[in-house]
Amino acid sequence: MKCFHCGEQLxxxxxxxxxxxxxxxxxxxxxxxxxxYNEGLKKAEVRDLSGAIxxxxxxxxxxxxxxxARNLLGLVYFEMGEVVAALTEWVISKNYQPRExxxxxxxxxxxxNPGRLESINQTIKKYNxxxxxxxxxxxxxxxxxxKKVLSLNxxxxxxxxxxxxxxxxxxxxxxAKKTLRNAAKIDAxxxxxxxxxxxxxxxxxxxxxxxxxxxxxxVSYQSGNETIIQPKYxxxxxxxxxxxxxxxxxxxxxxxxxxxxxPGMRSTIRQEARAEVIEANNTITSKNQMISELEDQVEALTxxxxxxxxxxxxxxxxxxxxxxxxxxxGFYTQEDIEAAGNALANVNxxxxxxxxxxxxxxxxxxxxxxxxxxxxxxxxxxxxxxxxVDAIENLQKVADIDETYEDGYAIYYLxxxxxxxxxMEHAKIYYQRFVDLYPQTDRAATARTYLTQE
Amino acid sequence: MINFEEELKNFKPSLEVEEAEQAIxxxxxxxxxxxxxxMLRELKQEA
Numbered sequence: 001m002k003c004f005h006c007g008e009q010l011x012x013x014x015x016x017x018x019x020x021x022x023x024x025x026x027x028x029x030x031x032x033x034x035x036x037y038n039e040g041l042k043k044a045e046v047r048d049l050s051g052a053i054x055x056x057x058x059x060x061x062x063x064x065x066x067x068x069a070r071n072l073l074g075l076v077y078f079e080m081g082e083v084v085a086a087l088t089e090w091v092i093s094k095n096y097q098p099r100e101x102x103x104x105x106x107x108x109x110x111x112x113n114p115g116r117l118e119s120i121n122q123t124i125k126k127y128n129x130x131x132x133x134x135x136x137x138x139x140x141x142x143x144x145x146x147k148k149v150l151s152l153n154x155x156x157x158x159x160x161x162x163x164x165x166x167x168x169x170x171x172x173x174x175x176a177k178k179t180l181r182n183a184a185k186i187d188a189x190x191x192x193x194x195x196x197x198x199x200x201x202x203x204x205x206x207x208x209x210x211x212x213x214x215x216x217x218x219v220s221y222q223s224g225n226e227t228i229i230q231p232k233y234x235x236x237x238x239x240x241x242x243x244x245x246x247x248x249x250x251x252x253x254x255x256x257x258x259x260x261x262x263p264g265m266r267s268t269i270r271q272e273a274r275a276e277v278i279e280a281n282n283t284i285t286s287k288n289q290m291i292s293e294l295e296d297q298v299e300a301l302t303x304x305x306x307x308x309x310x311x312x313x314x315x316x317x318x319x320x321x322x323x324x325x326x327x328x329x330g331f332y333t334q335e336d337i338e339a340a341g342n343a344l345a346n347v348n349x350x351x352x353x354x355x356x357x358x359x360x361x362x363x364x365x366x367x368x369x370x371x372x373x374x375x376x377x378x379x380x381x382x383x384x385x386x387x388x389v390d391a392i393e394n395l396q397k398v399a400d401i402d403e404t405y406e407d408g409y410a411i412y413y414l415x416x417x418x419x420x421x422x423x424m425e426h427a428k429i430y431y432q433r434f435v436d437l438y439p440q441t442d443r444a445a446t447a448r449t450y451l452t453q454e
Numbered sequence: 455m456i457n458f459e460e461e462l463k464n465f466k467p468s469l470e471v472e473e474a475e476q477a478i479x480x481x482x483x484x485x486x487x488x489x490x491x492x493m494l495r496e497l498k499q500e501a
Contacts, residue, residue, distance in 0.1 A: 004487055022494075029486045064485035084469035088477045121471045128467045135462065162465055169458045192464070199456050 001030055033063035040072060049076050049157075049187040067097045074106065080187060081156030083110075083120045123153040131162065139166050150179075157187050164196050173203045178229075181219075318351040325352070325360055332363050341371035372398055372405055383413050391417040399430065408438050412447070419450060 001010045005021040014024030040055030053076055059069040074089035087110065090103035110117055126149045133142035146163040149156060160183035167176035177200045183193045219230055324346040331340035344364050352360055379394030395414035398405050411430045418427035431447040438444050469477055 004491060025490055026487060029490060032486075060485065062486045064483060064487075082468060084471055084474045084477070087471075087474055088469070088481065091474075091478055092481055117471065124468045124470050128470070131465055131467055134465075156468075158465060158468065165456070165458065165461055165465075168456060196456065 001027065029062050033059045033066045033069065035059075036062065037066055037069040037072070040069065040076075043189075044072060044076055047185075047187065048189040049080055050190045052076050065096045067093050067101060067103075070096075071101075071103050071106070074103065078106075079155060081123075081153050081159065083117070084124065120153060123149050123156065126152075127156060127159050127162075130159075134162065134166065139169060142166055143170075150182075154182070155186055157183050157190065157193075160186075161190075161192050161196065164193075164200070168196065168200060168203075171203075173200045173207065176200045177204070314351070317348060320346070321348045321351040322356065325356060325363075328363055328367065329359070332367055337367055337370040337374055340367045341375075344368075368401060372401060376406060376410055379410070380413060383417055388417045388421040392421060403433060404437060408434050408443075411437075412443055415447065415450070424453070 002008060003010050003016040003019060003021060003023060004026050005016060005023075006019040008016065008018035010023055010027070011017055014022060014027070016023050036055050036059035040052045040059060043049075043052040043055055053073065056069050056073040056076065059066055060073065063069075070089050070093040074086040074093065076086075077083075077089065078086035087107070090106050093103040094101055094107065126145055130142045130145035130149065133139070133145060143163065143166050146159055146166070149159050150163065153159070160179050164176045164180045164183070167173070167179065176196070180193055180197045180200065183190065184197070187193065324343045328340045328343035328347065331337075331343055340363070344360070344367055347360060349357060349360065375394045375398045379391050379398060382388070382390035382394060392414065395410050395417060398410040399414050403411050412434050415427045415430035415434060418424070418430065428451055431451050434447050435444045435451070
């Protein structure tokens with residue numbers, strides 16, 4: 001604090017140490033100015049801008065060189081949309097205190113943005129024009145103009161209040177309430193705003209008696225061109241709501257997938273499966289055909305093998321037959337009739353050619369004759385010697401070749417040999433054969449006798 | 455009840471940029487300290 005008389009720094013006490021001036025009252029004035037400044041600052045902090053203006057003006061009436069109070073007053077004017085009033089205060093502040101003054105920075109910021117200042121100036125002109133319309137009773141034009149102004153300079157409290165007044169006059173109390181809320185957001189305890197708001201609420205209650213007035217439980221604000229109205233005490237459950245929304249979204253997505261996508265997918269899968277089945281069937285069919293063809297081939301080859309085997313067997317048999325025939329001829333030339341006969345017994349006439357058969361027949365006839373003669377003599381001799389086993393052997397060979405040899409005596413003596421050897425079964429066979437061949441002979445009667453025996 | 459005309463009288467035109475200079479010149483520059491100094495001067499003169 002400096003002395004008002006000499007400008008020197010004052011110390012404690014009511015007298016200036018430099019010039020001796022009575023500064024007691026002066027100090028009280030300064031203290032009062034500061035007190036009102038503090039009051040204005042507190043009001044500004046709680047957005048009571050109208051109250052802050054009154055306190056700051058009072059502070060400046062006490063002491064016009066209270067730089068802090070004047071700068072703050074300028075800020076309050078600026079916040080209420082009264083830009084030129086703010087500029088005025090800052091210029092005056094800078095004039096009183098050229099150095100170390102915050103007002104210099106405020107002025108510099110505005111001067112560095114001339115476009116913005118021009119824009120604000122235009123909104124102020126429009127507001128003044130709207131006010132003129134109101135006085136000329138052109139309320140519609142005034143409303144249009146004010147809406148334009150407030151869209152460009154939403155902080156102009158006087159503009160909100162004037163627009164609210166027009167809406168009240170037009171009985172548009174809802175709109176009036178909305179614009180008054182905007183004004184209250186800027187300047188909370190403005191008496192004009194509060195008075196208009198009370199009037200609007202009263203009018204709305206009369207219009208909607210059953211409806212509860214929520215008063216200031218709702219908060220509205222501008223978001224671009226939209227007005228957002230929400231409860232004042234809105235709980236911010238955005239995190240929970242986000243999670244719930246995500247769960248709902250996932251459920252909807254799953255349902256959409258189930259009803260829209262799954263049938264299509266199933267159809268596609270079925271079609272693919274069907275195609276694969278068809279392909280598999282085709283493969284099986286072709287394989288079956290191949291198998292059938294191979295089986296036919298196997299059968300054919302088997303037949304060929306069998307035929308080849310048969311041919312081989314036939315060839316072998318032919319070879320064997322011719323070998324036996326040669327052996328028989330060899331034995332015949334050596335007059336070994338029995339060996340020749342044995343060899344001829346192994347010859348199969350089917351495998352012989354015509355010439356070979358002629359040879360076979362010739363040899364066979366001669367061998368047989370001598371063979372039979374030999375066999376019969378041996379067999380008869382063995383029978384007479386009571387050697388019935390040898391007798392059966394030789395006489396059986398004779399019977400196999402020729403049953404009528406020696407007028408049937410071969411089979412006659414064979415039957416006796418079987419009988420005496422206690423083989424009645426074979427004996428009866430040859431007794432019956434003899435009876436069939438020589439029925440009128442004495443020997444047949446004898447044979448009949450033995451046939452009746454057990 | 456709000457009287458539109460009466461309320462309208464309370465609304466004053468806002469200062470435009472062109473009017474800023476005049477507003478500064480018209481600004482009241484007398485405060486309590488000036489009044490106090492004037493009073494002290496008069497007292498001295500009477501004395």
